[in-house]
Amino acid sequence: MxxxxxxxxxxxxxxxxxxxxxxxxxxxxxxxxxxxxxxxxxxxxxxxxxxxxxxxxxxxxxxxxxxxxxxxxxxxxxxxxxxxxxxxxxxxxxxxxxxNCRSKTFVGIKLNGTMAHAVVVDAGNNIVTGCHEAPITDSAPDMVTQTLTRLISDCSSEAITTGLPRPYAVGIAVGGHIEHDTTITFAPFLHWDHDVNLSEMVKQATGLPTGVYNDIDSMLVNECWFGSGVGLRSFATLTIGSGVGYSLAMHGKLIDCADKSYGLVGHIPLDPDGPYCDSGHRGCSQCLTDDSIADQYSRLIGKPVTFDDFERDMRNHVPQATKLVNRTCFRLGTLIAIISNIAMPEKIMIAGESAFIAQRGIDTLRNGINAHRHSQAAPVEFEILDHDWSLWARAAASRVIVSHIG
Ligand SMILES: [Zn+2]
The missing domain is CATH 1.10.10.10 (Winged helix-like DNA-binding domain superfamily/Winged helix DNA-binding domain)
Structure with a gap:
């Protein structure tokens, strides 16, 4: 059925x-x-x-x-x-x-509010071209479709030049809510306020079957079929960056829930002394987002600065930046412990544009986990994925391969 x-x-x-x-x-x-x-x-x-x-x-x-x-x-x-x-x-x-990996190729695209990144993969989801990128200067659906069409054409030409078959289908990953793998009903970063059947628009423009998927779910499916989640009973992905995202797979299958792309882990209480979010919670998981970190860092150093300023100071070991890294990692550890205690995944992958913060404070992150786990509970297995847009584009393609294999 x-x-x-x-x-x-x-x-x-x-x-x-x-x-x-x-x-x-x-x-x-x-x-x-x-x-x-x-x-x-x-x-x-x-x-x-x-x-x-x-x-x-x-x-x-x-x-x-x-x-x-x-x-x-x-x-x-x-x-x-x-x-x-x-x-x-x-x-x-x-x-x-x-x-038979070389028999087919697919285009994977990660679309966000300002850029689109595209790669071609073979049927085994190995990247076989460079990462092509294009800015999203106008986020009207027609204009976005034009940009994606150009990217698909560039990628396809590169694949064909190297002797590979012309891409069979396209996968597009976006942050937001997608229905039937075709229609985006909610995409805050693109500011679309009505349903957009991006699948049909791209198919009309390119002639290629096109699937549209949630980006975090795509990362999870990619890992469960082609990455470090293969063979595990349960696997979770947690992302930090402009938002906080979470997705869970059991026996290699995505746990589906109609509401999850609206950000169900976005406001989990993590720190009673943390900053207030826009919804009035104190120390909820919004404190892990780039905007909140920029605010917190501005307050720490007493002048308004951006997230990029924080990142630069962090790399230069400025003491206030290190302090905020440690606070953030402890809170992230708390969130990982909550996920582990309730959903019990065998492994958690930490990804997203700001996952580098976790790399900078692994010990504090472990302390955050341990403070919220039974002392005899097994250590939580996690890995941190270095951010790379081509991996997000590949994750979009993984969804197409999985559907194609059935
Ligand atoms: Zn909140």
């Missing part, structure tokens, strides 16, 4: 026809390939005969290929899955299966 619904409304056509199991096998190979047929059968609970038939079809359709002799299997497998694979690894070498 779920698959029928998504097929009916999703803007990205499926790569191949097949049963639910065919799609599951392709997904499993995408996440864990190169992988043997025996391991696939164990993970999916299918007979080896069924896996053989399905993988033959997928090879015939050009979706997957067999590994070359000597190519090793991937070390990443589902976390719950170890016994069968260990037994198998002692046996004779198996031929591995992997996604």
């Amino acid at each position: 779920k698959r029928e619904e998504s097929m009916a409304i999703h803007p990205i056509p499926q790569w191949f026809e097949g049963s639910e199991y065919t799609h599951e096998v392709a997904a499993c190979i995408t996440k864990y390939g190169p992988i043997s047929r025996i391991t696939l059968a164990h993970i999916l609970g299918l007979s080896q005969g069924a896996v053989s038939r399905i993988t033959s079809d997928l090879i015939h359709n050009g979706v997957i290929v067999e590994t070359e002799p000597g190519e090793t299997m991937s070390a990443t497998l589902p976390k719950d899955f170890t016994a069968a694979s260990n037994t198998e690894r002692r046996g004779r070498p198996q031929t591995g299966l992997k996604l």
